[in-house]
Structures are given as C-alpha cells and as structure tokens.
Amino acid sequence: MLRSALLAAARSTNVRRIVESNPLTGPVVDRYVAGTTALDAVAATRALAARGMRTTLDHLGEDTLDAGRAADTVNAYRAVLGSLGDAGLADRAEVSVKLSAVGQSLPVDGEKIALDNARLICEAAAAAGTTVTLDMEDHTTTDSTLGILRDLRVDFPWVGAVLQAYLRRTEQDCRDLATAGSRVRLCKGAYAEPASVAFAERSEVDRSYVRCLRVLLEGAGYPMVATHDPRMIEIALDLAARAGRSAEGFEFQMLYGIRPDEQERLAAEGHRLRVYVAYGDQWYGYFMRRLAERPANLAFFARSLLGR
Ligand code: FDA
Numbered sequence: 232m233l234r235s236a237l238l239a240a241a242r243s244t245n246v247r248r249i250v251e252s253n254p255l256t257g258p259v260v261d262r263y264v265a266g267t268t269a270l271d272a273v274a275a276t277r278a279l280a281a282r283g284m285r286t287t288l289d290h291l292g293e294d295t296l297d298a299g300r301a302a303d304t305v306n307a308y309r310a311v312l313g314s315l316g317d318a319g320l321a322d323r324a325e326v327s328v329k330l331s332a333v334g335q336s337l338p339v340d341g342e343k344i345a346l347d348n349a350r351l352i353c354e355a356a357a358a359a360g361t362t363v364t365l366d367m368e369d370h371t372t373t374d375s376t377l378g379i380l381r382d383l384r385v386d387f388p389w390v391g392a393v394l395q396a397y398l399r400r401t402e403q404d405c406r407d408l409a410t411a412g413s414r415v416r417l418c419k420g421a422y423a424e425p426a427s428v429a430f431a432e433r434s435e436v437d438r439s440y441v442r443c444l445r446v447l448l449e450g451a452g453y454p455m456v457a458t459h460d461p462r463m464i465e466i467a468l469d470l471a472a473r474a475g476r477s478a479e480g481f482e483f484q485m486l487y488g489i490r491p492d493e494q495e496r497l498a499a500e501g502h503r504l505r506v507y508v509a510y511g512d513q514w515y516g517y518f519m520r521r522l523a524e525r526p527a528n529l530a531f532f533a534r535s536l537l538g539r
Contacts, residue, residue, distance in 0.1 A: 234523045238423035241519035242294075251515060259532050263488045263521050264291070265510045269311040272510040273318050275487065279506050280323040283498040287325050287364060287484070288315075291511035292332040298344065301334040305348045307511070309355040316359040325362040327507060328352055330376055346379050353387040364391035364414065364455075369422040370398055370429065377404070388412050391455065395420030396440035397429045405443045409450025416455035416484060417443050421520045441466055448474045448481065455505070457484040459493065468502075478502055486521070 240246040250256055265275040276286045290307045292300075308326055315321045333352070334344035349365070356363045365380055367373065376392065383390045391414030394401050398420060408415050419436050420429065430436045440463055447454035448470045456467045464483065471481055482503035485494050498504040509517050522528045 233526055233529065235423055237519055237523035237529070241516050241523070247515050250519075256532075260514050260518050263486065263509065263518060264514045265487055265508045267510065267512050269307070269314050269510075272311055272508055273314050273320065273324075275506075275508045275510070276315065276320050276324045277318065279508075280320060282495060283504075284494060285323050285325075285482075285503070285505040286508045287327045287505055289327045289329075289366070289507060289509040289517075290332075291509050291517055292513040293329045293368065293516050294331045294336050295334070296336060296338070298334065298337060301332065301337070301344065301348055304332045305351050308352045312352075312355040312359040312361070315361065321360040325364065326352065326356060327364045327366050329366045329368060330379060331368055331372065335372060335375060335379075342375055342379065345375075346382055349379060349383055350386070353383055353390060357387060362389045362391065362414070363387070364416055365393065367393035367395055367418075367420075370424050373398065373400070373404075384413075389414065391416060391453075393418055393457070394443065395422075396443050397424065397436045399428060399430065399439075402439065402442050402446060405446040405450075409447050409452050411451040413452035414455060415447055415452055416457045417447060418457040419460075421524065437463070444470055448476060454481045455484050456481060457507070459485050459490045461493075464493075464497070489521075 265271055272288045276288070279286055288311055290304060290311065292304055295301050295304070308328065312326060315324050328349060330345045330349060333348035335341050337344055353363050365376055367376060380390060380392045392408070393416045394404050394408070396417060396419050405415065417440065419440055430439055440458070444456065444467055448467070458464065478501050482505055483497050484505045484507060487506050487508045494504055494506060522532060
C-alpha cells in the first residue's frame, strides 16, 4: 500500500512541488544523491576509487517531454565523460542512462530521438574509454529499451542494460541476453507495475531474482548483480563459484548511500563492487523510489521534515 502510494507520488507534479520546495528535504536527499554537478560526481568516483570501488554515474532526470531538455541531458553526459577522462578515472567509472531522459517519451519520433541521443553518449563514452548501461524504467518501455540496446550494440557491443526480476518476462530476457560480450545488470525492479506483468509478492520476486541470477551466471555474458539484499548476495556468490566464475567474471552493484559498509566489505574481500552514483538537480523521482523501497525511510524522512 505505502509502496504504491509513494510510487504514485513519484509521478505527481503536485506532490513534487511540495517535496522540492521544502528546505528540510535537502539533507535527506543528500543521503542518496552525490551532488548536483559533474564535478561532484567525479569527486565521488575519486573517493570510492580510493577505497577500491568503481562507479556508474547517473545524471538525474527522466520522462522528459521536451526535446531541448533531452539534448541538454546528452550534453551533461558528454561533459561528465570528458571530466572522467581528464581526471584519469575513465577505468573506474561508466555512465547509466535513462532513455526517457533523452527523448524516449517524446510523443513524436521519441524512440528514434532516444536512439540518436544514446548514440551520441556512446560515442563520448568510447572516446573517454568507458562504457554505458541503459537503465530500465516501467514495463511499457521494456521492448523499446531492449530494441534500442540491440541497435546500439551493433556499433558499441559493450553497451549494457538493466533487467528487472519482478517482471514475469525477465527470465526469458536473461536467456536471450546471456551471450558472449553482453553486459546485464540484474535488479529487483523499482516501479509500480500491474500483476499482469509483474510478481507482486516479495518472495516471488526473490525467487525470480535467483532464477535470473542462475541464467546469467551460467551464461556467457558479464553479469552485474545489483542488489543490497544479503540473501541474494550470498546466493550470487555461491552460484558464481559453482559456475566457475572468477572475481573478474562478474560484479556487484549497489546504490550510493545504501549499505555502504557492505559495499566496503565486498570490495575489501576482493569482489568487484560498483556504486551507482546519482547526481544532478532532477532528484525527485529517483528519491521517491528510494523512499518506496524501505518504509522505514519514510518515517526518517517525515521526522527530518518535522525537524526532530
Ligand atoms: P530489497 O528491496 O529487498 O532490499 C534489501 C535490503 O537493502 C533492505 O532490507 C535494506 O537493508 C536495503 N535497502 C534497499 N533499498 C533501500 C533504500 N532505498 N534505503 C535504505 N536501505 C535500502 N530499478 C529499476 O527498476 N531500474 C533500474 O534501472 C535500476 N537500476 C539499479 C541499479 C543499481 C546499481 C541498483 C543497486 C538498483 C537499481 N534499481 C533499478 C533498483 C532496484 O530495482 C531495487 O528497487 C533496489 O535495489 C532495492 O532492491 P534490493 O535488491 O536491494 O532488495
């Protein structure tokens, strides 16, 4: 119930106005968002690299209905990729892109504009010497996003994508993408989805996550295990060992600000650990999804708004 309400609020302009205009929101948002500028994102990468971790940088923004704004997002990615190259950090960081931020939701030619824009970001990533992963948004975009992935991989075979274990289709998508050279980030899924396409119970989502993990870890691609769930992490380690994968053969990924001690522990144990670093001023949708993931976050948020 609470999760659905928060996810509905994540797409409400009215709630957005209230939350964004409250000055007390800032410190809570800071837990999940690394700053507003490319320099902040590069600084976060430098700090995490010093502790043996990699990053994937997300310039916040989504669902744009303005082609000019989509072009601004492309420029923001080009800028941060250039800064990573200049700072000598391109081997420690890549970028994550939401196609709805670069045009996918535009009413006319959205898919083509998103593909062209994503291509520009891939060119900048190639010039910097790093990679791009396509985030996955709600289920109405899955086919479009996987289609754009296929097109991009013709010229940029290292482009990765996210698959969401809560979708009923995902086990098959994992099979299709568990091929040599492919990079797949497996997460549970963060959007409000109908039962016709997604598992509703947490236990069903977890079971699907394990089935998908098995397909990816036994397959020929490069799995990126995106979860903070201790049980999923243990199972991934076990399945990776059984599949004969070395520490370089897969990686764990977690969100900036969530279970940082576990991030350090896994990195210190010699596992590849990449932190998803969100930055920018369009934090609202991202922040609300983080609140929805853990009800305790809402109480914490409410207390901080009340100044207690
Ligand atoms: P689960 O929700 O069961 O959480 C396990 C434990 O982690 C919790 O008990 C708690 O301790 C901690 N935790 C989880 N979320 C927390 C939070 N917000 N605040 C504090 N603690 C928290 N989704 C999507 O739909 N499309 C995408 O492209 C991506 N991309 C993505 C990239 C990366 C690198 C990660 C790690 C995650 C995503 N996600 C995503 C989000 C993902 O779908 C999911 O919503 C969250 O990762 C939470 O699920 P867990 O697997 O962590 O398990």
